[in-house]
Amino acid sequence: MKNRPLVGVTLSFVLGILAANFLNISLFFASLITIALAAISLCLLLFDRRECVFSILMFILLSGIIYHQFRTFSSSPDNISHFIKDDKLPARLRGVVLADPIIRHMLSSSLTTPLLQQEVATFLVRAEAVEYTPKESTYVDKREEKISDIRPDNSSGRHWKKITGTMKVNVYPRVQAHSINKKEDNLKTKNQFLVNFVKYGDRIELSGYLSKPSAPRNPEQFDYKAFLQRQRPHIDVIANLTSVKSIQILSRKQGNYFFGSVYSLKRKLTTIINRYVAEGSVPLVCSIVLGDREKVDYNLMDGFIKTGTIHFLAISGFHVGILVISLHFFLRFLGIQTKYLAIIIILFAFMYATITGMKTPILRASIMVATFYGAHVFNRRWDLPNSISAAVLLILIINPSDLFNSGFQLSVLAMLGIIFTSRRIEDRLWKSTHMIEKLQANCERNTVLLLLRRYCRKTFCASVSAWFAVAPLIAYHFNLVTPVALLLNIVVLPLIWCILVGGFLLLLMGGLAVPVLAPLFAWMVSCSEMALRNIILLFSSNSNIFYYTAGASWIWVFIYYVVATIFVLRKSFRIKFERMVIAVLLLLNIFIFSGFLAEKRDYLQLTCFDVKHGTAIFIQFPNGKNMLFDSGTWSNFDVGKRIVAPFLWERKVDTIDTIVISHEHEDHCNGIPSLVERFTVKNVFINKFMLQSGRKKELLKSMRKERIGISLLADGLEITGYEPAKITVLNPPDKDTLMRDEQVRHRLTTNDTSCVLLIEYLGYKIVLSADVGESGIKLLLSNNDTPLKNRSEDFVTDILQVPHHGGFIENTEELIRRLRPKYAIISGNRGIASTATIGAYQRSGAKVFKTFQDGALSFTIGKEGIVFSKFIND
Incomplete structure (x- = not known):
């Protein structure tokens, strides 16, 4: 101290x-x-x-x-979030743009068409005023006032109220807008037009649908609301627009002059890259040099994640280090004095941080550069722990919530790992090599071969240090382990150096209009980018170089870093190396064998996820096995990746014993591919109608590639292996039933052929009905080969998944009379759920649960009976 x-x-x-x-x-x-x-x-x-x-x-x-x-x-009373009562509230607002629009790629989750990357343009707006009608307003107070200087014409009876807060504006490409002017026709998409149309500092008026950031509606789902609240500035409201015509520019240059100049400079730098670099290389080059990661193709981005090299794309201290070291040697070569060299490098580091958006990792690195070179300017001794502490403290003062940002945590841990362990690993593994190098003459030590060996040795040690420093946290946050990164970093690093340094030289030459050198550096950057892209795609295509894991609990992650800290500082604590090894082995044994001491399950648990218009139900059985009934939704949202997988990992599930796909519609199966990629799946059951249609060939092909057993279901069959629970298939009808009645066969729709399951345990009955419709229900109730053939008072369904997401079905009341459910689950959104259907179940005495209102639903069946819980309580 x-x-x-x-x-x-x-x-x-x-x-x-x-x-x-x-x-x-x-x-x-x-x-x-x-x-x-x-x-x-x-x-x-x-x-x-x-x-x-x-x-x-x-x-x-x-x-x-x-x-x-x-x-x-903390927020002011007139914050825009206080004025929104319902989701998707239509409104007209005015405000100032806080950042240039960027185009993000939104991947389509359709399984029947090739994967498409739709574009959505996003930018931030500082809200200033909202338009409202006094008679209809429910939030008018004494502070309301007309803003006549903004809108003089109030003949319509509408007024403007001053507000504060930050909005995130999304412009989706769902509605094709007409050209605003002739310039739009010359651009590829209307969102590209928007990027050139709206700029930082513009005061705009926009019309769209406002909503508060969504909170999680399922266990372990990503908390998007908390994420936006922790941003700088924190985002209060989301505005969704469907056309660039919804945006009108009122005035220009209303923002901060300094940041306006920075954004203007960045636009010019982007233009230089677009002009000289090969078209296919532009997105990746912009990501590495300027931090515009949103432009990178989805498949390439996924490849960087799977190979553990995503840190090369995320602007961080690594990028600052490469540029600073390169600039340092260049200035030394020019013979510039140390004090002036230090000042130039400090200014350059903060200029680069400003251009790339003042992201936390690069700001931390810039502060450390300033403390290191500042010591040379003021002739002071530089201290590494104090410099790291100063950087972390300043970042947390700017935004204290950065402490919970996974990127900040990984950046700091990787830096600490490299600084405190890289040299130690090198000394222990290459101790004799160091002794030999010290005895060699300078001319012998500086040969190309020895320099290459030294580079590989030091890069490998730095890679090992960083990997062991961040691997547990990556597994905890992202459930991914990528050991190939240890060796791949050695190959990737020189290419990143060429792109980063060559890119800056290109920007310098292009800005100075040097016609000879700019194309030369552009060629070097383009070639390096193509080599990097091919290497990443080649390695990421091999599924054996990475694997997904349930990860350890936060307690074990905490113990890991405590032990690692003590191990590094063991000399200060006077702890012998042998004792540390014994302690580590003891903890490792406890960690491994603790997994075999899991609590025995003597109950059945059903979890119905809230996936909006879709279905995803996970069942855990008393014998330790599990089953997933459908996983999909009608949207560009990967239910398997975003909702089901985090839930399973939190419960330490790494194997799905059975997946039942009720039928071929997207809202029941477009989340399956992500689960097949992330988990070991033993069996998949489908109905023969899905196989006959051929619409899900790619899905079935991916399952066969993973050597997953695929079986067909029909009524009367039983799914075994889940004893003491019993699983009976009630639908679709078998071939004999359809052959007897040709009219029934032609009357059945895809929904009517949905798989319907009856699960029985301890005398309790669960019926999962998927999307079975009117004809399917009629056939189901009339089939003499199913357990529903008797109308005795003894047959009571305890839990029923309401067919077709609660939509209107003509013979709903007949189904209710036959099944007499105690609990009815509606898995769908508010738009499809029928009030008549809900009323029919309520009149029968059933307790109705709706995922769009209650969030995820959990039912536990044990000796004590049925215990239910809702993720969102009233």
Whole structure:
């Protein structure tokens, strides 16, 4: 603390932020204690400085609590989020654009058509005013006023109310807009027109649908609302537009002059890259050089993730390090004095951070560069722990919520791993090599072969250090392990250096209009990009180089980093190496064998996920096996990847014993491919109608590629292996039934051929009916070969999945009379669920649950009966 005060200060501030996030401490209570501690610390500082250290650290800790609560949750009374009562509220607003629009790729989840990448343009707007009608308004208060200087014409009876807050605007390509002017016709898409039409600092008026950021509606689902709340600035509202015609420019250059100049410079730099670099190489080059990762193709981005090299795309301290080191040697070559060299590099680092959007990792690296080279400017001794602490502290002051950002965590851990362990690993593995190199003459040590060996050795050690530093956290956050990155980094690093350094030289030459050198650097960058792209796609196509995992709990991740810290600092703690090895082996045995001591399951649990218009139901059986009944939705949203997979990983499920695909419609199966890729799937059951249609050939082909057993279902069959539970197939009808009645065969729709399952356990009955329709229900109830043939009072369905997402079906009441359900589940959205259907079930005495209202639903059947829970409570 005496020699490195910033270390203690930063740790105290970090603990305060953690306490505020997990303990939900009252802001008022924390403020009172902070004031009291400030007074105590001041008194101790005046009378006994030795005793005031603890009080000061506690004061900083409480300051971290207050600062986090204030920055994260405080908002003004006229914030736009207070004015939205319902989702998708149509509104007209005015505000100032806070960032240039960017185009993101939205991947289609359709299984019947090739994967398409639709474009959506996004940008941020600082809200200034909202239009409303006084008679209809429910939120008018004394502060309302007309903004006549913005809209003089109020003849329509509508007025403008001043508001605050930040909006994220999304322009979706669902509706083809007419040309706004002739320039739009010359561009490929209307979103590309928008990027050139709207710029930072524009005051705009827009019409769209407003909604609050969505909170999770399923267990372990990504909390998008909390994510946006932790951004800088935090986003209060999302505005969705379907046409660029919904945006009108009122005035230009209403933003900050400095940032306006930065965005203008970045647009010019992007234009230079587009002009000189090969067209196919532009997205990846822009990502590596300027941080525009949104332009990268989905398949290539996925390849970087699977090979563990995604950090090369995310602008970080690594990029700053390459540029700073290259610039350092270049300035040294020119003979510039150390003090001036340091000033130039500091200015360059912050200029690069500004151009790339002041992202947290690059800002941290720039601060560390400033502390390192600043020591040379002021002739001070540079201290690494203090520099790291200063960088972390400044970033958390800018945005305390960055502490919970996985990118920030991984960036800091990778840096610490390389700094504190890379040299130690190299010394231990190549100890004799170092001794030989020291005895060699300078001319012998500087040969090309030895320099190449030294590069490979140091890069490998740095890669190992970084990998072991971040691997547990990557497995915890992303459930992915990529050991190939240890060796692939050696090959990728030179290509990244060529693209990054060559890209900056290209920007410099292109900006200075040097006609000879600019194409030369562009050729070097393009060739390096093509080589990098081919290497990544080649390795990522092999599924054996990466694997998905359920990951460890946060407790084991915490233990890992505590043990790693003690291991690195063992000499300071005077702990022998042999004792550390014994302790690590002991903990490793506890970790491995703890998985075999899992709690025995003596109950059946059914979880129905909220996937909007779709179905995804997961069942865990008493014998330890599981079953997934459908996984899909009618939207460009991967249910398997975003909802089902996180749920399974949290429950340490890495194998799906059975997947039942009820029928071929997208809202029941377009989430299956992601699950097949991420989990071991033993069996898949489909109906023969799905096989006959041939519309899901690619899906079935991917399953056969993974050597998954595919079987056909028909009524009367049983799915075995789940005893003591019993699973009976009630639908689709078998071939004999259809042969007896040709009219029935022609009357059946795709929905009517849905697989219907009856699950029985401890006398309780569950019926999963998928999308079975009127004809299917009629056939189901009249079939003498099913358990539904008897209308005795003994047959009661305890849990029924309402057919076709709760939509209207003519013979619903007949189905209710026959099955007499106690609990009815409607898996769908508000638009398809019929009030008549809901009313029919309620009149029968069934308790109706709706996923669009209650979120995910869980039913546990045991000896105590049925216990249900809703993810969203009233």
